[in-house]
Amino acid sequence: MADHKGVLVCGEAIEGKLAGVTAEMLGGGRKLADKLDEGLSVVLLGSGVKGLAAEAIACGADKVYVVDDPLLKDYQTDAYVMAMVNAVNQVAPRVVLMGQTSMGRDLAPRLAFRLQTALSMDCTELDIDAQSKALIQTRPVYGGNARAVFTTESLPQMATVRAKAMSPLPRDDARKGEVTDITAGIDASKIRAKFVQKVKEEVTGVKLEEAPAVIAGGRGLGGPDGFKQLEGLARLLKGAVGATRPAIDNGWVPTSIQVGLTGKIVAPELYIAIALSGSSQHMAGCSGSKTIVAINKDPEANIFREARFGIVADWKQALPAFTQKVQELLKE
Amino acid sequence: MELIVCVKQVPDPEAPPASFKVDPATNKVVPPPGVPPVISTFDETAVEAALRLKDAKGGKITVVSLGNNLVRDVVKKPLAMGADQLILLEDPVYENGDSWSTAYALSMAIKKIGSFDIIFCGRQAADWDAGQVGLGIAELLGIPSITLAKKVESVDGKVKVERIVPDGFEIIESPTPCLITVTNELGEPRYAPLKGIMRAAKIQPTIWKPQDIGVDPAQIGASGRRTKLVKLFQPVKEGKCEIVEGENAADAAAKLALRLREAKVL
Structure with missing residues (x-):
C-alpha cells in the first residue's frame, strides 16, 4: 500500500460544464496535495467529457484522467463503480474525494465497500496530519447538532465533500497539466439497475443555489398559499423561494426547493427564514448564508439562535408590511 | 413479495437542539432526559415504502434492527404499522460499530433470512447521517442498489423507482433481488392504528446473537470499525x-x- 500517492478528485459535469463542487474540491484538494507534497489529479467520467480537462487544470489539477465511454452517458451505479474501481486501481491515490451530490451519495459508499476501504460522507473540512499523512475528516453528524472528526487507516482514504464547504482556486488558464485517457473497463452485462429516463421538475425564476437571496418558509406557513406569498418578496430581491422538509413532506411545494441536510445547500448573501423553527437539519443547508434574518412568532424558536436579525411576529401580519417596506427602500 | 426493512433506533432528532449534549470524555451523545428514542425518520419512510408495495402486491415484511438495549415499543412500531416479523440483532457486541461493521452484521442476518425480493433502508440514519449502510449491505450481498427513492413500484417482475435528483427525478429499473434506500419525499409514514399496536404487542421479536448469524466477532460492533472517531463536539x-x-x-x-x-x- 506504500505506493498510494496523491489526491484524486472524482469530477462531475453539469450541463457540459465542470460542476461547482468539483471546482471546490480541486481548491480544497490542492491544499491537501501540497501538504502531502504529492500531486492532485481529477478523473472525469462520462460521455464526451474530454473538453472539460482544460478547465479542471485551470482549477488546480496537475493531471486529468479521462474515462470517456457511451455507457457512462447517464449515471448508473454499476457502470460508474466499475469505471471508478478501474481508475482508482490505475492511479493508486492516497485520497479519493467525491462531491456529496446525488451521484456521490450513490457511488461513494458502493465504491468504498468494493475497494474494502473506509469512507466519510458529507465532510465540511479536510486536513492532513503532517506526520502520519492521514486524512483528517470532519463532518456534521446528528443532523448538524455535532461535528465528528474521523481518521481511517485503509487506503485509499475516501471522503465525500459538501457543496460550498471548500473554496475554488482563482481560475488560472496558464496552468499546465497532463491529460491521460483511461479505458472504462465496463462489462455492459453487469449493469443491473438501469437508467430509463429523467423527468425535470421545472422551477421558474432564479435557481435556488445561485440566488443572491433566499426566502425560505416552513411548517408555520400552513400550506401552499403561504408559500405563494413569499414569491413577491423573492422577486423584489431577485431571489428564490426555499422550503423546509415538513413543507415538502406535506406536498405544499416541489421537492426541488428543499433546503437542508437532505435537500439543497445554499449560501446566499441574504437568507430570510419565515415561519420555520430552524432545526439543525434545516440549518445544515443554509448556515453558510452571509446574513440570516428570522420572522417567527415563537421567541424560543431555534432560528433566533442562528439569525443575525429577527422579529418576533406572526408572518401573516409581518410579511406584507416587510415586503412593502423593502419595495420602498429598493426604489429609493 | 418478500420484503426486508432495516431500521435503526436513534435519539429523537426532533428533540429541541438546546437539549443536545455531547460528553467530551467519552465522545458520545448524552440522550436528553425524558425523551424516548425513535425509529430513525428515513427508516420509518422505508417501512412505509414496503407497506405500500405489500398493499399493492401482497407479501410479507420482515424488519431487522441492530443495536443493544432496544426499546420494545420503539422497535415494534413497524409491526404496529403493518410489518409481519421483527428480527433483532441485539447484543452488547453489536454496539459502537461504524458503517462497515453494521453493514456486515446486517448482511449476514439477511443471508440467514434467505430469499427476498427487496431490502429497504432509509437514505441515512438521523444520528450519524452516514448514508452508507444500505449500499454496504447491497455490495456485501452482491445485489443491485437504487438510492434516494421517492416512489417504488413492482412492474413485470422488476422494480421501477423514481430517484430524487436536484432538478427532478430519474426513473430507474432494476431486477430483483435488490436494495433500495428511501428518502422523505416518498411521503409521510402512516400512523399505527390501535389494532396494529395490539397485534404488534403479541408478536415476539426473534433475537439473533452474533453466533446465530455466523459473524466473526472481530468484524462487528466497535472491533469491526474501519473509521476511528477522534473527536465528537458541538460547534x-x-x-x-x-x-x-x-x-x-x-x-x-x-x-x-x-x-x-x-x-x-x-
Whole structure:
C-alpha cells in the first residue's frame, strides 16, 4: 500500500460544464496535495467529457484522467463503480474525494465497500496530519447538532465533500497539466439497475443555489398559499423561494426547493427564514448564508439562535408590511 | 413479495437542539432526559415504502434492527404499522460499530433470512447521517442498489423507482433481488392504528446473537470499525440575534426592513 500517492478528485459535469463542487474540491484538494507534497489529479467520467480537462487544470489539477465511454452517458451505479474501481486501481491515490451530490451519495459508499476501504460522507473540512499523512475528516453528524472528526487507516482514504464547504482556486488558464485517457473497463452485462429516463421538475425564476437571496418558509406557513406569498418578496430581491422538509413532506411545494441536510445547500448573501423553527437539519443547508434574518412568532424558536436579525411576529401580519417596506427602500 | 426493512433506533432528532449534549470524555451523545428514542425518520419512510408495495402486491415484511438495549415499543412500531416479523440483532457486541461493521452484521442476518425480493433502508440514519449502510449491505450481498427513492413500484417482475435528483427525478429499473434506500419525499409514514399496536404487542421479536448469524466477532460492533472517531463536539454558536421591536407585527416588520438597509444587507 506504500505506493498510494496523491489526491484524486472524482469530477462531475453539469450541463457540459465542470460542476461547482468539483471546482471546490480541486481548491480544497490542492491544499491537501501540497501538504502531502504529492500531486492532485481529477478523473472525469462520462460521455464526451474530454473538453472539460482544460478547465479542471485551470482549477488546480496537475493531471486529468479521462474515462470517456457511451455507457457512462447517464449515471448508473454499476457502470460508474466499475469505471471508478478501474481508475482508482490505475492511479493508486492516497485520497479519493467525491462531491456529496446525488451521484456521490450513490457511488461513494458502493465504491468504498468494493475497494474494502473506509469512507466519510458529507465532510465540511479536510486536513492532513503532517506526520502520519492521514486524512483528517470532519463532518456534521446528528443532523448538524455535532461535528465528528474521523481518521481511517485503509487506503485509499475516501471522503465525500459538501457543496460550498471548500473554496475554488482563482481560475488560472496558464496552468499546465497532463491529460491521460483511461479505458472504462465496463462489462455492459453487469449493469443491473438501469437508467430509463429523467423527468425535470421545472422551477421558474432564479435557481435556488445561485440566488443572491433566499426566502425560505416552513411548517408555520400552513400550506401552499403561504408559500405563494413569499414569491413577491423573492422577486423584489431577485431571489428564490426555499422550503423546509415538513413543507415538502406535506406536498405544499416541489421537492426541488428543499433546503437542508437532505435537500439543497445554499449560501446566499441574504437568507430570510419565515415561519420555520430552524432545526439543525434545516440549518445544515443554509448556515453558510452571509446574513440570516428570522420572522417567527415563537421567541424560543431555534432560528433566533442562528439569525443575525429577527422579529418576533406572526408572518401573516409581518410579511406584507416587510415586503412593502423593502419595495420602498429598493426604489429609493 | 418478500420484503426486508432495516431500521435503526436513534435519539429523537426532533428533540429541541438546546437539549443536545455531547460528553467530551467519552465522545458520545448524552440522550436528553425524558425523551424516548425513535425509529430513525428515513427508516420509518422505508417501512412505509414496503407497506405500500405489500398493499399493492401482497407479501410479507420482515424488519431487522441492530443495536443493544432496544426499546420494545420503539422497535415494534413497524409491526404496529403493518410489518409481519421483527428480527433483532441485539447484543452488547453489536454496539459502537461504524458503517462497515453494521453493514456486515446486517448482511449476514439477511443471508440467514434467505430469499427476498427487496431490502429497504432509509437514505441515512438521523444520528450519524452516514448514508452508507444500505449500499454496504447491497455490495456485501452482491445485489443491485437504487438510492434516494421517492416512489417504488413492482412492474413485470422488476422494480421501477423514481430517484430524487436536484432538478427532478430519474426513473430507474432494476431486477430483483435488490436494495433500495428511501428518502422523505416518498411521503409521510402512516400512523399505527390501535389494532396494529395490539397485534404488534403479541408478536415476539426473534433475537439473533452474533453466533446465530455466523459473524466473526472481530468484524462487528466497535472491533469491526474501519473509521476511528477522534473527536465528537458541538460547534460553538455565536447566537447574537438582534431582535427588532415594534408597536405591532407590521411595524416591527417595517423597522426590520429599515434596519437591514442600515446594515447594508438590503
